[in-house]
Amino acid sequence: LETIERQDSLQRIATMPADQREDFIKKLVKQLRKEQGLKGDGMTTTGSSFVSPGNTPTLFGNNESKGEWYFYNATSKQKGATDFKARWGNRPNVDNWRRSASISAAAQNRNNPGGPNSQPMQGTGGKDPSSTEISFDALYGNLPLTPEQVKQSDDSIQKAMFALGKSYIQEIEDCDAGTETYEKLRDRFPQFNPMDEVLFNLYYCYNKNGDAAKAAPIKNLMSDKYGQSNFTTIVTTGKNPQAKTANDEATKTYERIYDLFIEGKFDEAINQKKAADQQYGNNYWTPQLLYIEAVYYVRQREDSTAIRVLNSITGQFPGTPLALKATNLINVLGRRNQIEEELRNLVVNRPVEETKSPVVFVPNTNPSKPDTAASKPVQQHVVNNNPPVTKPTTTDSVGTNKPVVTAPKATAFSFNAETPHFVVLVLNKVDPVFVNEAKNAFARYNRDTYFNKQMTAELTELDAENRLVLISPFKNAQEAIDYINKAKPKTATEIIPWLKGGKYSYSVITSSNLDVLKGSKDLEAYNQFINQHLPGKF
Numbered sequence: 001l002e003t004i005e006r007q008d009s010l011q012r013i014a015t016m017p018a019d020q021r022e023d024f025i026k027k028l029v030k031q032l033r034k035e036q037g038l039k040g041d042g043m044t045t046t047g048s049s050f051v052s053p054g055n056t057p058t059l060f061g062n063n064e065s066k067g068e069w070y071f072y073n074a075t076s077k078q079k080g081a082t083d084f085k086a087r088w089g090n091r092p093n094v095d096n097w098r099r100s101a102s103i104s105a106a107a108q109n110r111n112n113p114g115g116p117n118s119q120p121m122q123g124t125g126g127k128d129p130s131s132t133e134i135s136f137d138a139l140y141g142n143l144p145l146t147p148e149q150v151k152q153s154d155d156s157i158q159k160a161m162f163a164l165g166k167s168y169i170q171e172i173e174d175c176d177a178g179t180e181t182y183e184k185l186r187d188r189f190p191q192f193n194p195m196d197e198v199l200f201n202l203y204y205c206y207n208k209n210g211d212a213a214k215a216a217p218i219k220n221l222m223s224d225k226y227g228q229s230n231f232t233t234i235v236t237t238g239k240n241p242q243a244k245t246a247n248d249e250a251t252k253t254y255e256r257i258y259d260l261f262i263e264g265k266f267d268e269a270i271n272q273k274k275a276a277d278q279q280y281g282n283n284y285w286t287p288q289l290l291y292i293e294a295v296y297y298v299r300q301r302e303d304s305t306a307i308r309v310l311n312s313i314t315g316q317f318p319g320t321p322l323a324l325k326a327t328n329l330i331n332v333l334g335r336r337n338q339i340e341e342e343l344r345n346l347v348v349n350r351p352v353e354e355t356k357s358p359v360v361f362v363p364n365t366n367p368s369k370p371d372t373a374a375s376k377p378v379q380q381h382v383v384n385n386n387p388p389v390t391k392p393t394t395t396d397s398v399g400t401n402k403p404v405v406t407a408p409k410a411t412a413f414s415f416n417a418e419t420p421h422f423v424v425l426v427l428n429k430v431d432p433v434f435v436n437e438a439k440n441a442f443a444r445y446n447r448d449t450y451f452n453k454q455m456t457a458e459l460t461e462l463d464a465e466n467r468l469v470l471i472s473p474f475k476n477a478q479e480a481i482d483y484i485n486k487a488k489p490k491t492a493t494e495i496i497p498w499l500k501g502g503k504y505s506y507s508v509i510t511s512s513n514l515d516v517l518k519g520s521k522d523l524e525a526y527n528q529f530i531n532q533h534l535p536g537k538f
Contacts, residue, residue: 003160007144007153014143014150025140032134037089158192161185165201173493175205196222200231209489210506213536250280254289261292262503264431270296287313287322291498292434294329299433303333321497413513413526415533421480422514424507425469426523430499435459435467438496438504442469445487445495460514463521470514480508481537506538 013021033039144153161181168178182198192198199222206215222232234240253276260269273289290313297306310326317323332339425442427435439457446455458470474480484506492501507530509517517526531538 001160001164004157004164007157007160010143011150011153014145021143022140025136029134029136029139034090036134038134039089154189158185158189161189162192162198165198169201169205175208175489179205196226196229196231199226200235203235208492250276253280258289258292258500259429261289261296262431262434262499263429264433266296269293287317287320288498288500291322291326294326295433295437298329298333303336307333321494325497413516413529414510415529416510417477417533419476419510420472421474421477421508421510423471423474423480423483424509425471426505426507427467427469428503428505429465430467430503432467434499435469438499439469441496442471442487445490446471449486460518462518462523466523470509474508477508477534481534484508484538508534 013024016024144150162185165178165181165185168174168181179202182202185192185198186195199218203215203218203222206212206218219235222229222235226232230241253272257269257272257276260266260272270293273293290309294306294309294313297303297309307330310330313326314323314330425438427438430438436459439459443457446457456470456472458472460468460470462468471483474483487495488506491504496504507527509526509530513526517523
């Protein structure tokens, strides 16, 4: 960041007209020298503002009258101030800790010639930008004015942007900042090398955020322009030909263990995990598997074992999202008995709904008599809460009344973007204990993110393999999609980081389509239907 900011600043100054550039540097020199308390205007690089130590007068003059304190003598004070400025210049009034910190930093730079602040800045003629010399020639010489210096400055910016984006994505897992940095790098320096690695990181982040519309063009561009690159091979085949076999085997082993945990085969998963840990040690899967193992122990009411496993997460992986979730779960387990007792003693009083007696019309069955009060609407209390539905009739050609045959209710899905929609999180082959944990995770996310809106997260079982987390309310399809777009980038890192991709997917559904889906249980058919009406959204 410092390199990018410095080089951009130097290039902006270098593009000024010559007279404006010189005036700017002169003003800057005066300002910096004034802040440092240096004498002179800095227009020359020779000379010194320091008085020779051998000629420096003593602090107290020889003419001081005995018995009178120095600071009570106006003449001595004036003389001392003049001597101080002659030796040290017009120093700004700053605390000693600031001055000592500056001295320590300068000493560190002198003692560490290989440090980052002691490197000569590229694009500045080889001059050291950290030099303490403040003069017109020194500052003006740092500007990239020749084509060679401009190229060196551009190279510095490119390398800094590449390193910055890589740090964002691979070290602190901030894909939003990483993609923004790399898109700027692509726009500003389209010929940057290695561009294939830049595109690979962009493809990874767009896929991670569920942005298929941006990931697909990146993949096509890599295939067209960088077909021989190892990064392109990883993107197109999903395998790294340069990866070590041991790491690949470890990943496959822990993926199998993960699937066993998520699908509820806990005893088998724990035994295989112990064997794998002895063989491979800590790896990428360790925090996720530890958290899942702890949830299993919570389910078994082995709280002490669960807390021990959770503490290992906070100790080995501090500062990660799973460490925060582990801390929260430890706090809940510490109050488990209290919470369960409160829930057992909880009494929910629901208000009694006011019911009105329906108005029943009694028809006049004798046409020879005029209407009487019996044919007027009267209030009656209906005992049967589900009265039979009277089917309408029609008259055929011979005057016989026949019931109208009602068409069967349609079972096909229907789409209306303006009707209320649920956000659906589809969990595939996930044990109920982890389904409930996912539901609770989204309830916490909704509470923290949409604190001014009452939102619910409910569970429904579709079939033996698929369970649905239904999040509501959303007044239309677009509002539900907006929720998904905001939640999806955080799902794998903050909301449910212990659940890997492929075990869950997003969609939206209306109440009527949900009823049809529960009846047909054909999730694939619904996915095809909703993707036809909302292509590329999920």
